[in-house]
Amino acid sequence: MALGDKDEPVESRLGFTLGRDHVSLDVDETVYPLEAVYGGCYLFVDRCFVFLFRPRERIVTVRLTSRGPATPAELDALAGEFANELLSQVTRLRLSQATARIREYYTAAALRAAASAPSVDDLLAELDSEELGDDPLEILVPWEEKSGEKDTESK
């Protein structure tokens, strides 16, 4: 609870701690890792002033101070948006951790495939080394020659 412009008690609708120009929320690090808190803060530093402090172990208090005058409702909304962003950051973090091995596997497989793919020089060398002397299908024999032989045989 805090005092408003007319020294009337102001209560946050969403349970945050409201001040004259700031709003604070306590974040439990066992639910929201510090990395997620940092992610949220990074997105909010251009919208408001962000300050972190630790009132007790495993709890981080995030204080969001408005850059200009703000009503309690606006501060409440700001903290609400921050809380939503925290959830989003945690989800991203958990997904990223859960899929880390799959991503590593695909990256390794792609690199392996790229490393083992033959180069143009390799393909040309392979062509040069092929045995072109044998012609079991008689592709090199002219058509007239083949046809003439057949004609002679038929007579």
Place this chain on the structure above:
Amino acid sequence: MGRITFDRSLYSAEAVEAAAAAYAGFADIALERSGDVVVAVVGVTGGDERTIENSFCNLALQETIVRTRRAASEDDS
């Protein structure tokens, strides 16, 4: 003159130093490291005190996040 206490489990001391250096033109900032905290004693020399102190804190946090992420990506590679 304001005193701002940065918890070292949340802010990197180097990041606070970098932010203090960046705001040297607007405030005299003396840093005292003691135990788990870095205390910044800020004497604003020009401009709005509230804005400068809060902006200094924002930069300290931003620097901390950037440095933490950079360190994490270097560890991964």
